[in-house]
Amino acid sequence: MLYFARWKILTILAVCLAGLIFALPNVLPRSVLDSLPDAVPSDQVRLGLDLQGGAHLLLELDVEEVYLDRLETVRDDVRDVLRGQTPSIGYTALRVVDGAVVVRIRDQAEMDTALSRIRGLIGTVDTGMAGIGGGPDLEVSVEESTLVRIVMTEAAQEQRAANTVAQAITVLRRRIDALGTLDPTIQRQGSDRILVQVPGLRDVAGLKQIITETAKMTFHLVDVGVSPQDIAAGNVPPSGMVVPSQDGYNQQYVVEKRALVTGESLVDAFPTTDQGGQPAVGFRFDGAGAKKFGDVTTANVGRPFAIVLDGKVISAPVIQSPILGGNGIITGNFTFESANNLAILLRAGALPASLVIVEERTVGPDLGQDSIEAGEVAAVVGFVSVIAFMAIYYARFGIFAALALVVNLVLIVGALSALGATLTLPGIAGIVLTMGMAVDANVLVFERIREELANGKSPVNAIDTGYQRAFGTIIDANVTTLIAAAILFQLGSGPVRGFAVTLGIGIITSVFTAVMLTRLMVALWVRRARPKTLAI
Amino acid sequence: MAWFHRSGKIPHIPFMRFARAFFLASGLLVIASIGAVATIGLNFGIDFQGGTMIEIGFEEPADLGAVREVMGGLGLGEVQVQEFGNANDVLIRVAEQPGGDAAQQAVVTEVRAALGERFGEGVSYRRVEVVGPKVGDELVFDGVLAVVVAVIAMLFYIWLRFDTQFGVGAVASLTHDVILTLGIFSVFQLEFGLPIVAALLTILGYSINDTVVVYDRIRENLRKYKKMDLPELIDLSINETLSRTLVTSGTTLLALLALFYFGGPVIHNFVFAMIFGIVIGTYSSIFIASPTLKYLGVRRDWSGEGAGKTTKGASA
Numbered sequence: 001m002l003y004f005a006r007w008k009i010l011t012i013l014a015v016c017l018a019g020l021i022f023a024l025p026n027v028l029p030r031s032v033l034d035s036l037p038d039a040v041p042s043d044q045v046r047l048g049l050d051l052q053g054g055a056h057l058l059l060e061l062d063v064e065e066v067y068l069d070r071l072e073t074v075r076d077d078v079r080d081v082l083r084g085q086t087p088s089i090g091y092t093a094l095r096v097v098d099g100a101v102v103v104r105i106r107d108q109a110e111m112d113t114a115l116s117r118i119r120g121l122i123g124t125v126d127t128g129m130a131g132i133g134g135g136p137d138l139e140v141s142v143e144e145s146t147l148v149r150i151v152m153t154e155a156a157q158e159q160r161a162a163n164t165v166a167q168a169i170t171v172l173r174r175r176i177d178a179l180g181t182l183d184p185t186i187q188r189q190g191s192d193r194i195l196v197q198v199p200g201l202r203d204v205a206g207l208k209q210i211i212t213e214t215a216k217m218t219f220h221l222v223d224v225g226v227s228p229q230d231i232a233a234g235n236v237p238p239s240g241m242v243v244p245s246q247d248g249y250n251q252q253y254v255v256e257k258r259a260l261v262t263g264e265s266l267v268d269a270f271p272t273t274d275q276g277g278q279p280a281v282g283f284r285f286d287g288a289g290a291k292k293f294g295d296v297t298t299a300n301v302g303r304p305f306a307i308v309l310d311g312k313v314i315s316a317p318v319i320q321s322p323i324l325g326g327n328g329i330i331t332g333n334f335t336f337e338s339a340n341n342l343a344i345l346l347r348a349g350a351l352p353a354s355l356v357i358v359e360e361r362t363v364g365p366d367l368g369q370d371s372i373e374a375g376e377v378a379a380v381v382g383f384v385s386v387i388a389f390m391a392i393y394y395a396r397f398g399i400f401a402a403l404a405l406v407v408n409l410v411l412i413v414g415a416l417s418a419l420g421a422t423l424t425l426p427g428i429a430g431i432v433l434t435m436g437m438a439v440d441a442n443v444l445v446f447e448r449i450r451e452e453l454a455n456g457k458s459p460v461n462a463i464d465t466g467y468q469r470a471f472g473t474i475i476d477a478n479v480t481t482l483i484a485a486a487i488l489f490q491l492g493s494g495p496v497r498g499f500a501v502t503l504g505i506g507i508i509t510s511v512f513t514a515v516m517l518t519r520l521m522v523a524l525w526v527r528r529a530r531p532k533t534l535a536i
Numbered sequence: 537m538a539w540f541h542r543s544g545k546i547p548h549i550p551f552m553r554f555a556r557a558f559f560l561a562s563g564l565l566v567i568a569s570i571g572a573v574a575t576i577g578l579n580f581g582i583d584f585q586g587g588t589m590i591e592i593g594f595e596e597p598a599d600l601g602a603v604r605e606v607m608g609g610l611g612l613g614e615v616q617v618q619e620f621g622n623a624n625d626v627l628i629r630v631a632e633q634p635g636g637d638a639a640q641q642a643v644v645t646e647v648r649a650a651l652g653e654r655f656g657e658g659v660s661y662r663r664v665e666v667v668g669p670k671v672g673d674e675l676v677f678d679g680v681l682a683v684v685v686a687v688i689a690m691l692f693y694i695w696l697r698f699d700t701q702f703g704v705g706a707v708a709s710l711t712h713d714v715i716l717t718l719g720i721f722s723v724f725q726l727e728f729g730l731p732i733v734a735a736l737l738t739i740l741g742y743s744i745n746d747t748v749v750v751y752d753r754i755r756e757n758l759r760k761y762k763k764m765d766l767p768e769l770i771d772l773s774i775n776e777t778l779s780r781t782l783v784t785s786g787t788t789l790l791a792l793l794a795l796f797y798f799g800g801p802v803i804h805n806f807v808f809a810m811i812f813g814i815v816i817g818t819y820s821s822i823f824i825a826s827p828t829l830k831y832l833g834v835r836r837d838w839s840g841e842g843a844g845k846t847t848k849g850a851s852a
Contacts, residue, residue: 050802058671060637204664205648208641356637360644360666366593367662367802374800382794386787393783426731429803432795433738433810436788437745440780443787444749447780451546473752476697477745483689484741488734491682496734503738 002464002523012516016407019509022414045416047199048424048498051372053365054199055207059355061192066164066353067157071096074121074138074150078103081117089114101150108146115140118148125155161192167352169194174348175210194355204362206341214310214354215345217263219293220255222304222316228252246312247333253313255306260296265289269346271339272329279339280329283346290326298322307332309342375428382432383409390439394446395535400521401442404513408438411509412502421505424498434506440477441514444470449536459534460526467519474511482507547775552767555827562712562824569719576722581729582665584679586632586672588643591663592651597623606654610646621801625662637668679733683714686737690744694751699835702751705828706744709820713743716816717809731806739813742788746781746821753777754829758836766834770826785818 025033025042033042049056075096082089082103090106091114105114122138137156141149152160165188176184176198185197201207223240231242231252239258245251265285272282285293297305297319306316307330315332334342387405390398412431416423449466457465485507488500582589592603600617603626607615612630620627628647633639644664651659667675687710695703714736721728753773761769792814795807 060670204661205645356668357641357666358637358668359671360641360664362661362664364593364660364662366660367591371800371802374798378795378798378800381798382791385790385794389787389790425800425803426734426806429795429799429806429810432791432799433788436791437742437784439787440745440784443780443783447777447783450779451776454546469756473749476748476752480690480693480744480748481741483693484686484737484744487682487686487689488737491678491685492730492734496730499731499734499738 002460002467002519002526004520004523009520012520015512016411016517019407019411019414022418023410026413026417041418043417043420045413046420046422047368047372048422048427049197049199049361049368050363050425051368051375051423052199053201053363053368054197055201055204056359056361057196057208057211057357058189058359059194059196059211060358061161061165061168061194062354062356063157063161063164063192066160067099067152068096069353070152070156070160071099071101075101077121078118078150081121082114085117089117099151103148103150105146105148111142111146115142115148118150121150125153125159158191164352165192165194168355171349171351172196172211175344176207178344178348179207179210193358200365201362202365208357208360210341210344212355212357213345214351215263215342215348216310216350217266217346218259218308219261220257220259220306220308221296221300222306223254223256224304226254230254243306243308243311243313246309246314253306253316255308255313259308260305261285261289261293263346263350265292266346269343271336271343274329274331278331279334279336280331281334281339281342281346282327282329285326287326290324293326293328294322294324298324371425375425379428379432379435382435386435386439390442394442396525397442397446397449397522397536400518400525401439401446401514403521404442404518405435405438407517408506408509408513409435411513412505415505415509416502419501419505421501422498423502426496427498427502430499430502431506434503434510437481438506438510438513441470441474441511442518444473444477445514445518446536449534453534453536459531462534463522463526471515474515478507478511546772547778548771549775549778550771551774551822552771552827552830555767555823555830558823559827562820565719566712566715569715569722572719572722576725578718578722578728579725581727582629582632582667582672583730584672584676584728586640586667586669588628588630588640588647589663589665590628590630590644590647590661591620591625592628593625593660593662594655595624595658598626600626602654603628603651606650607647610650612643612646625801632669632672637670640666640668675730679730682733683736683740686740690740694744694748698751698755701829701832701834704832705751705825706747708828709747709817709825710740710743712820712824713739713813713816717813720812721809726805726808729805731803732809735806735809735813738810739817742814743817743820746784746817747825749780750774750777750821750826754826754834758834762836767830770830774822774826781818781822785814788814 022041022043026044033044036042075094078101079094082091082094089110092104092106094103095101105111119140122136122140125135125137135153135155137153137159139151139153141151143149169186169188172194173184173186176186176196183199185195187195189195196211198207220243223237226236226240230236231254236242236254239256240254241257243253243255245253265288266283267286268284270282272280274280284290301319301321304316304318306313308314314330317331330342383405387402390401390405392398394401409431412434415421445466448470449462452462452465452469453459455462482504485500485504489497489504492500592598598619600619604615604617607617607628607630612633614631616627616629618627619625630643630647633643644666648661687707690710691703691707694706717736717739720726721732750773753776754770757764757769757773757776761772764772789811792807792811795803796811799807
C-alpha cells in the first residue's frame, strides 16, 4: 500500500489543485474575479436564502377552479350544439355539478342525435408530441336513459393543470422581473405548485401582493336602472351581476355580465397622474380593443362604465365623450405605490388561476449576516480544535491528518462552487460535522498501525498492513453514512437539502483525503526517513 | 514529538459481562422515552404542525411583556412569545389558524400591523415562516418516510456485507437511538422541526458507521480465532476498536461543541440533537449492537460462503 505509481501521485495532486482552483474565487474580491479571463473558474459558493436573506414562497394553484373553468366552457359548447344546430334539440337542467357537466335530453327519441353531437365535442389531450398518444379529453356517459354526464378525463385534467402552471410561471416571471430584484428562482414543484425564491429582498409584503393578485381586469357597462333596494332584495336582471366596490364602503354596482373589453386587449399600462395630480394608471389597448372600446363609448355617452379588477370595481367613471384612441387612465383610491403595482400587474397579464401561498420562509438580511458570522466562528473553532487534538494525539501522523483536513475543506468548498450547490446554515453545520468525522478514516488507519506495531511488526510493515486492513472498514462505514446523506437529499427540502449536499460531498472528499492523500504523505515520508521506530 | 505517546496496548474491559445490565437499562430508557412521547408528546414546530413563526429584533433589549400584550390583543389563540438568542430578539409563535392557507397568511399581515402600531420603526423582521396545514402534513410524511427509507437502505447494506444477525443488531441499535432522541426531545420539550429530522438521519448514519467498525472487527476475529468463545471474541473486538471509537466520537464532539456554542441560536436544537445522538450512537454500538450478536449467535465458519453452523454465545 505504500508504493505509488507516478501517475497516481500526479492524479492525487491534480485533484487537490483542481479543488484549490475552484475554491479560490471565494476568497478573492469581486473586482479581481471580474478581471479574470473566462476560462478561469470564478463561481463563488451560492449562499442559501437563510444566509443572504430573501423570500421563499411555495404557491399552490387552485386546480378545482381550473377544472371548473374548463367545464363551464364545455357547458356552453353543449348548449351551442344542442340548440344552435338544426334541428335543435330540447333539453333541461344543463349545469355544472360535482365536477361534471350534466344535461337531460327532453325527448328520448333524440338521444342518439344529441349524443353524437355532444361526442363531437371530444378532443384529444395534447401531449406535446404532435398529438401522438393523447387520449380523449372528455368522457361522455348516459344515466337513467336521458341524462348525459360529461367529465374531464384524468389525462385532460393533468394537462390542463400543467398548462396553467406553465402560464402562471410566465406571468409571475414578468411580474417579479418588473420588481428589479436579482436572480429570482421560479420553478414548478410537483403538478400544481410553484416555488418562488427571491434572494436579498426587503419588501416581502410587496412581493406577496404582486404574486397572489390575479389581476384579471374587465370593463363593463353599469346598469344604472337597478337601485340599491333592488340589489338588497335580489332583484337583479339575468344579464347583470352584482360587483362590490374596492374602496370598502360596501357600495355595490350592478354591471352587465358581458365584458366590453378585457385586460387581454391591453398592450401597455403605466403609473401616471390624473388632472388633479392624483396617482392613476394609464393604459393603452391594442387595435381591436381600441376599436371596440371606441364603438361602445360612442354609443353610450353619459352612462357610467365600471373597471373591474379581480371581482371588485376600482372605479366607475361616466363616459364624457367617446374614447377613440384606445388610451385612457384609471383613477381610484391609488397611492403612487399601488398605482405602480397595478401597472406592473396589468402589463404582466392576468394569472390564469388564483394562487395561494402554502408555505412562506423569509429571512431578513441582518439575520442572514448574523448566521454567516456565527457559522464562520463555529467552523474556525471546530477546525482548530480538531487539528490540535490530532496533532497532539498522533504526533507526526496527526499533522499529516491535519494537513489532509485542510485539503478536505478546500475540496468541499471547491466542489460546492463547481457544482453550483447552495450553502445553507445547516450546510455549514454539515461541513463542521464532516470535519469531526473526516478524521475517522485516518483514525481507523492510525489505530490499526498502532496495533500492528504492538504486535511487533516493523514500522514500514505496520504502516502497510494498517492501511490494508483499515480499507474495508473505511468503505463500509462511509457507504452507510453516504446512504443517509443521499436519502436526505432526495426527500429533504430547502435547508435540509443543503445539509445533505455538504455531508455527502464531505464524506467523499474525506475518504479521498484519508485514503489517498494522507497515505501519499506517509509513503513519501517513510521512503525518505526510513524510520526504525514509529511514534504514533 | 509525541507528547501523548501510547503503548498501543489493548484494554481488557469485559463489556459482555455487563451486557445484561446495560440491555436492561437501555430497555427501561426506551420504555420511558416511548412513555414520554405518548404522554407529554413532542413539541412540534410549525414545520409539522402548521402555523406561523416570526422572529423580530429590537434595537435595545426587548420588552417581552409589551410584545405579549400586543399579541394577546389579536385573538389568535395559542401564542408563544420568548427571547431568542439574545435579549434584543424575540421569537413569536402562533398556532395554526382555522380557515386554511389564506388564514395563515392573514396572521402575518395582522401581526405586522399590530407590532408596527405599537413599536413603530424600532422593530425589524428577522425571520418569518408560515407553514400551511397541507404542507405541514406533507412534511410529516416526508420526514417519517426519510427516516424509514434510510434505516431500510442501511440495513440492506449491512445485510449484504454481513449476516442476518448483524442486521438485527444494527436495527436494534438504530431503533434504540431514534427512540431515545425522541424521548429527550419530549422530556425537555425542545422544538421538533424539519432540521431535527435531518439530525436524526445523521445520527443514524453515524451510529451505523460506528456499529460497522465494531462488526468489521468481530467478523475479522471470527476468521482469526475459530475456537474462541463468542462473548470473549466480542469483548476483544470492542476493546481493539475502543480507542478509535473514542477518538472519532471525541473529534466529532469537539466540532459539534464549537457549533453548539458559536453556531447561533437558529441551529441550537439541531446541534443539540446531534451531540446527544453521537453519544448515544457510540454507546449503542458497544452495548446494544454487539451484545445482540451474543444473544442471537453468529455463523462461525467464515471461510466459505453459505454453509456454516450458527453457534450461540456461552452463558452470560
